[in-house]
Amino acid sequence: MAAITSAMVKELRERTSAGMMDCKKALVESDGDMEKAIEWLREKGLSQAAKKASRIAAEGVVAQYVTEDGKIGAIVEVNCETDFVAKTDNFIKFANNVAKHVALANPADVDALMAQAFVDDSSKTINDLVSDATVAIGEKISIRRFSRYETTGVVSTYIHLGGKVGVMVEVAADEAGRENDTVKTFAHDLALQIAAAKPEAVRREEVDTAKLEKEKEILRAQALNEGKPEKIVDRMVEGRIEKYYKEVCLLEQPFVKDGDKNIKTLMAEIAKETGATLDIVKFSRFERGEGIEKRKDDLAAEIAAMTSK
Numbered sequence: 001m002a003a004i005t006s007a008m009v010k011e012l013r014e015r016t017s018a019g020m021m022d023c024k025k026a027l028v029e030s031d032g033d034m035e036k037a038i039e040w041l042r043e044k045g046l047s048q049a050a051k052k053a054s055r056i057a058a059e060g061v062v063a064q065y066v067t068e069d070g071k072i073g074a075i076v077e078v079n080c081e082t083d084f085v086a087k088t089d090n091f092i093k094f095a096n097n098v099a100k101h102v103a104l105a106n107p108a109d110v111d112a113l114m115a116q117a118f119v120d121d122s123s124k125t126i127n128d129l130v131s132d133a134t135v136a137i138g139e140k141i142s143i144r145r146f147s148r149y150e151t152t153g154v155v156s157t158y159i160h161l162g163g164k165v166g167v168m169v170e171v172a173a174d175e176a177g178r179e180n181d182t183v184k185t186f187a188h189d190l191a192l193q194i195a196a197a198k199p200e201a202v203r204r205e206e207v208d209t210a211k212l213e214k215e216k217e218i219l220r221a222q223a224l225n226e227g228k229p230e231k232i233v234d235r236m237v238e239g240r241i242e243k244y245y246k247e248v249c250l251l252e253q254p255f256v257k258d259g260d261k262n263i264k265t266l267m268a269e270i271a272k273e274t275g276a277t278l279d280i281v282k283f284s285r286f287e288r289g290e291g292i293e294k295r296k297d298d299l300a301a302e303i304a305a306m307t308s309k
Contacts, residue, residue: 002031002032002033003032004024004027004028004032008027008032008034009023009024009027011034012026012027012034012037012038012041013127015034015038016038016041017131017134018041018131019124019127019128019131019132020124020125020127020128021123021124021128022041022044023037023041026038026040026041026044057079057080057081057139057140057141057142057292058079058081058289058292059079059080059081059082059083059085059086059288059289060077060078060079060080060086060091060095060144060163060288060289061077061078061086061091061092061095061162061163061164061288062075062076062077062078062159062163062164062165062166062286062287062288063075063076063078063092063095063096063098063099063159063163063166064076064099064157064158064159064166064168065096065099065100065102065103065157066103066155066156066157067103067104070154070155070156070184071150071151071152071155072103072104072148072149072150072151072155073103073148073149073155073156073157073168073170074099074100074102074103074146074147074148074149074168075099075146075147075157075166075167075168075284075286076095076098076099076102076143076145076146076147077143077144077145077146077166077286077288078091078094078095078098078141078142078143078144079140079141079142079143079144079288079289079292080137080139080140080141081139081140082139085137085138085139086163087162088137090133090136090137091133091137091141092163094129094133094137094141095163097118097120097129098113098126098129098143098146099146100119100120101113101116101118101119101120101126102146102148103148104119105119106148106150107146110143110144110145110146113126113143113146114126114127114130114143115127126143130142130143144292145286147168147284147286149168149170149282149284151170151172151281152172152178153170153171153172153173153177153178153281154170154171154173154177154178154183154184154187155168155169155170155171155187156168156169156171156184156187156188156190156191157169157191158188158191158192158194158195160195163288164287164288165195165285165286165287165288166285166286166288167191167192167194167195167283167284167285167286168191168283168284169187169190169191169194169280169282169283169284170280170281170282170283171183171186171187171190171278171279171280171281172277172278172279172280172281173276173277173278174276174277176274176275176276176277177271177274177276177277177278178276180274180276182270182273182274183270183274183276183278186266186267186270186278189255189257189266190250190263190280190283191283192256192257193250193253193255193256193263194250194283194285195285196256197250197253197256198285199248199249199250199253199283199285200248200249201248201249201250202249202250202251202280202281202282202283203249203250203251204245204249204252206249207245207248207249212241212244215241215244216237216241219236219237219240219241219244220233220234220237223236223237223240246262250263250280250283251263251264251267251280252264263280267279267280
């Protein structure tokens with residue numbers, strides 16, 4: 001009986017995208033013969049994940065998990081190929097498991113996440129789960145990104161439209177606030193706000209400098225194109241930048257549930273009501289598939305490719 005090394009298992013896994021344990025079993029069954037192991041996996045239908053590796057996965061869901069004490073939260077974007085699969089119970093369960101794992105295992109990045117043993121089943125890595133899900137579901141499955149917060153304050157998440165948008169926000173709170181239901185409701189309202197209003201930063205100081213300068217250039221060009229005298233253009237740009245801050249800074253945005261007050265005012269009211277010291281630390285907002293170029297079916301090109309073979 002040939003000795004099965006970790007290097008052999010790794011090579012087989014890279015060639016087939018089958019799960020780690022399946023690769024080891026295949027090598028055992030084939031007495032260490034790599035080609036026979038690949039055939040064994042194909043016969044068992046376990047190497048099908050490799051055939052799907054080049055497909056575009058732009059659908060999927062954003063899933064969330066928050067620990068019972070509300071101190072640790074995670075959101076994760078998991079992609080598949082079709083909206084139909086994204087709505088299935090198996091896919092949603094898989095995405096929720098990944099979110100739970102991220103919250104509890106604290107991976108450094110997606111690569112580290114893929115190599116970690118799953119918190120609910122240490123015999124499989126997350127990469128194994130992805131491969132298994134790809135085979136079971138029949139589409140390319142990929143974990144695109146995640147965000148994880150751990151705080152002594154309050155973490156709140158919100159999933160919109162069945163996973164199309166996911167938000168997580170961290171609110172710093174002292175002892176008077178972190179267990180207060182009014183503060184928790186405030187944190188949840190912030191998550192709703194972020195989902196709807198799409199802020200880019202919490203406060204002015206955090207707005208991307210390069211983007212801000214580009215916005216000023218555009219506003220200045222607009223003012224000049226409107227025929228405004230150059231001597232007043234700079235003042236016009238300053239006024240329009242103030243409006244820009246109100247659009248992109250969370251603290252300055254009008255509250256979606258009450259447009260007469262902004263988020264900074266709302267937070268001050270909640271702090272006064274509860275006697276808590278509050279601050280918005282950070283937020284993450286994921287929109288499913290943003291930035292991914294979706295596959296466009298081209299029948300003519302497909303036919304041409306087939307006939308050229």
